[in-house]
Amino acid sequence: MIDLFRKFSELNILIIGDVMMDSYLWGNVDRISPEAPVPVVSVHKRENRLGGAANVALNIQSLGATPLICSVIGNDIEGAAFLHLLEDHELSAEGIISLNDRPTTVKTRVIGQNQQMLRIDEETDALLSQEHSGQLIDKIKTLINSKEIHAIIFQDYDKGVISQQLITEIVSESKKKNIITVVDPKKRNFLKYANVTLFKPNLKELREGLKVEIDMRQMKDLESAVKQIKTHLNADYIMVTLSELGVFMQSNDQKRLIPAHIRKIADVSGAGDTVIATAAVCLASGLDVFTTAAVSNLAGGLVCEHVGVVSIDKAHLLKESIALK
Incomplete structure (x- = not known):
């Protein structure tokens, strides 16, 4: 497991999605x-962090690999703050497109006594125009063809x-390489x-x-749904x-079913980001899929022990992963 974690530093992971x-x-x-x-919350601290697909990038970085984000933000004050955060974390902005007619997504969480009390969302969920989506697709293809990319993450919020055309073209391009x-x-x-x-829904x-009912007391319900989606998507895992x-x-x-480890859960925010980031680097490093699932789920549980969206601690994850063996 130690050798595997060392391989992470050799990886370049491209993340496509909503930042x-x-x-x-x-x-x-x-x-x-x-x-x-x-x-009444008497505020004593304000803080901005990278979220969404950008939080996946932070997790990739925390695991030792090199992330590259491809997304769009607004040409607004929040977008400028987002770019400053990228710079602060030494993350590249070469895959980011700033648009005049689209706001930067901001999720504001109000936390009192270390508990989240309220969340305020400022965003749009409108699809990108054909022109802007084409710009993003061209940028992604340029990066894929100019850099050594070991895995691509679609982080869809x-x-x-992310559009049908983007998915089709980028998956096709990735297959070629x-x-x-x-x-x-x-x-x-x-x-x-x-x-x-790998397709990873919760x-x-x-x-x-799938618009289906799944009773977790009946494992066959889950197995049937997974079989259905696997057949429909022709996904490997x-x-x-x-x-x-x-x-x-x-x-195939x-x-x-890999059981969860018992944790003292403080906040589930961002756990999915950690799981997909860990899965990507594990698979790209050659780890088998079932151990990948176990390590990824472990990573998601570890970040849930903290309030707010945080990145995985690589040393802590390695220590706990060794204990899995």
Whole structure:
């Protein structure tokens, strides 16, 4: 496992998807508002962090690999702040396109007494115009053909950056170059990720994407849904994250439910980002799919022990991964 983690530093991982800025207001709650039955948060700290697909990039970086983000932001104050955050974290902005007619997505979380009390979203989920989507596709193809890319992550939040055309063209391009493709899907494009290497929905996304009921007391329900999506997408592997129940992995001829480790959960925000980032680097390093699922699920659990969206600690993950053996 130590040798595997060392290989991470040799990898270049391209991330395509919806980037956002996670803004935090931290404070104390000492009273209820006289204006309405709501708590008053006395703010003592403000903080901006990279979120969405950019948080996946931070996790890739934390694991020792080199991330490259391809996305769009608004040509606005928030977009400028986002670019400054990239610079602060020594992340490249060469895959980022700034648009005048689109806002930068910002999610503001109000936290009192170390508990999230409210989230405020400023965003659009409209699809990119044909022109802007074409610009993004051209930029992605240029990067794929000019750099050695070991895996591509589609980090889809249904905010309009990823389209059917983008998926089809980039998966086709990756196949030509034998690049691994891994997907963290959302509802709008759920059934459009054909021929990818790894498709990783959570249970809620699987239910909504297939419009089926899945009773986790009946394992055959889950197995049937996974078989259906695997056949439809012709994906090599399907990995379904099941929160406290663990993760289910299906390859061509094997399937396995991997139990979760008991954790003291503080905040589940960003856990999916950590799981997909870890899965990408593990697969790109040559790890088998079932151990990849176990290590990725472990990584997702570790970040849930912290309040707010945080990146995985590579040393901590290595220590816990060794204990899996």
